[in-house]
Amino acid sequence: MKFYKCGSLKGEITIPGDKSISHRSVMFGSLAKGTTEIHNFLQGADCLSTISCFRSMGVDIENRGDKVLVHGQGIRGLKKPACILDCGNSGTTTRLISGILTAQDFTTTLTGDASIQKRPMKRITDPLSQMGAKIRCLNDNGCVPMEITGSPLYGIHYSSPVASAQVKSAILLAGLYADGETSVTEPYVSRDHTERMLSQFGADIRTEGTTAHICPARELYGQKILVPGDISSAAFFIAAGLIIPGSELLIHNVGINPTRSGILKVCQAMGGNLTFLNESYDKGEPTADILVKSSSLSGTTIKGAIIPTLIDELPIIAAMACFADGETVIRDAAELKVKESNRIDVMVRGLTTMGANVQETNDGMIIQGGKTLRGAVIDSKLDHRIAMTFAIAACMAEGETEILGAECVNISYPEFYKDLERLQ
Ligand code: SPQ
Numbered sequence: 001m002k003f004y005k006c007g008s009l010k011g012e013i014t015i016p017g018d019k020s021i022s023h024r025s026v027m028f029g030s031l032a033k034g035t036t037e038i039h040n041f042l043q044g045a046d047c048l049s050t051i052s053c054f055r056s057m058g059v060d061i062e063n064r065g066d067k068v069l070v071h072g073q074g075i076r077g078l079k080k081p082a083c084i085l086d087c088g089n090s091g092t093t094t095r096l097i098s099g100i101l102t103a104q105d106f107t108t109t110l111t112g113d114a115s116i117q118k119r120p121m122k123r124i125t126d127p128l129s130q131m132g133a134k135i136r137c138l139n140d141n142g143c144v145p146m147e148i149t150g151s152p153l154y155g156i157h158y159s160s161p162v163a164s165a166q167v168k169s170a171i172l173l174a175g176l177y178a179d180g181e182t183s184v185t186e187p188y189v190s191r192d193h194t195e196r197m198l199s200q201f202g203a204d205i206r207t208e209g210t211t212a213h214i215c216p217a218r219e220l221y222g223q224k225i226l227v228p229g230d231i232s233s234a235a236f237f238i239a240a241g242l243i244i245p246g247s248e249l250l251i252h253n254v255g256i257n258p259t260r261s262g263i264l265k266v267c268q269a270m271g272g273n274l275t276f277l278n279e280s281y282d283k284g285e286p287t288a289d290i291l292v293k294s295s296s297l298s299g300t301t302i303k304g305a306i307i308p309t310l311i312d313e314l315p316i317i318a319a320m321a322c323f324a325d326g327e328t329v330i331r332d333a334a335e336l337k338v339k340e341s342n343r344i345d346v347m348v349r350g351l352t353t354m355g356a357n358v359q360e361t362n363d364g365m366i367i368q369g370g371k372t373l374r375g376a377v378i379d380s381k382l383d384h385r386i387a388m389t390f391a392i393a394a395c396m397a398e399g400e401t402e403i404l405g406a407e408c409v410n411i412s413y414p415e416f417y418k419d420l421e422r423l424q
Pocket of ligand 1: 019020021089090091092093164165167169311312339340385
């Protein structure tokens with residue numbers, strides 16, 4: 001797909017539902033008693049993989065587009081699937097479902113696409129095995145395909161070496177079925193949608209500092225969930241609005257959970273003009289409309305505790321930093337190497353090909369802003385965040401940019417290119 005430099009972006013946009021929250025609403029709804037009604041569910045390929053996995057385990061899920069109804073089977077009600085569970089491209093589906101499967105009274109095999117078959121699973125199989133889980137990586141390489149046989153589980157305390165919501169959530173979900181309390185401590189707090197939503201579903205779960213604790217549950221109860229707009233998707237329009245001269249965008253109903261909204265702090269530290277309107281709080285997840293006006297940005301340093309709160313936004317932040325005055329340093333972000341692609345490597349290569357001054361480091365990158373970008377051929381590596389990032393960079397680059405595998409935005413934001421075009 002080809003992209004060209006564009007003029008100012010103007011108008012209003014409503015971003016599709018949050019991917020992390022959409023996944024969890026289907027998973028927890030499937031384990032609950034009664035019906036869970038989900039509004040603004042993200043109809044992206046990853047969340048559809050989650051629906052398909054739970055349907056294969058006997059859950060009746062009506063996907064009506066605007067609304068999804070999950071007719072829960074109760075906490076012990078999943079059935080042995082007749083086929084291998086295919087998690088597609090979704091790390092969240094693979095890791096969270098693994099926590100649930102460790103406690104079922106059947107054996108399941110999980111797999112996914114070529115990218116998911118390279119993503120590390122040892123980070124969940126280690127703690128889950130400590131809880132008593134029986135998990136076998138069929139290729140002996142710490143990745144899916146993985147066979148999980150349900151077993152009795154023990155409550156543990158786990159100190160995670162990485163700040164990862166997927167690791168934390170897999171353990172907490174297994175903890176629903178353990179014989180006593182389970183807790184997870186992280187180096188820094190990662191996104192807390194699991195804790196917030198499990199509490200809404202009736203689980204006994206609490207957080208103290210960087211530790212989340214859960215007690216075994218007898219039942220969860222179906223809920224009405226209103227999924228906020230995904231800040232990780234809004235991030236592309238926030239960055240575009242700030243860097244494209246003369247732009248003014250009103251982005252409606254964005255989730256601003258503090259464990260997700262580090263990008264807003266970074267934009268403000270860089271001098272970005274953001275105004276928050278209509279702040280509201282629906283059953284645990286805060287939202288706001290965000291008014292973005294084009295701004296002169298300056299470089300900044302991004303490191304430490306803020307990193308997990310903007311981990312998926314670092315590609316677009318790196319692109320934005322190319323248009324800021326001075327140096328931007330990204331540190332403590334080695335986790336970027338194990339996403340849908342190695343996002344450090346792919347960003348540094350792509351931005352450099354476009355003429356930016358970017359240096360790769362072992363846990364991030366250093367960007368010297370202020371160079372004019374020129375169009376280039378960019379391989380998205382079928383990573384949705386990379387494709388969207390370079391589509392925005394292309395709006396500011398001289399000449400033509402071609403993005404290979406651009407259709408992968410389907411994973412998290414199927415209408416992205418239409419929305420971008422409409423605002424031009
Ligand atoms: O689900 P998946 O493929 O891992 O998706 C990504 C993304 O960019 O959409 C990461 F590649 O988001 C993760 C995120 O990076 C979604 C997520 C979650 O919903 O719990 C948590 C983060 O991953 P992690 O490994 O830091 O827990």
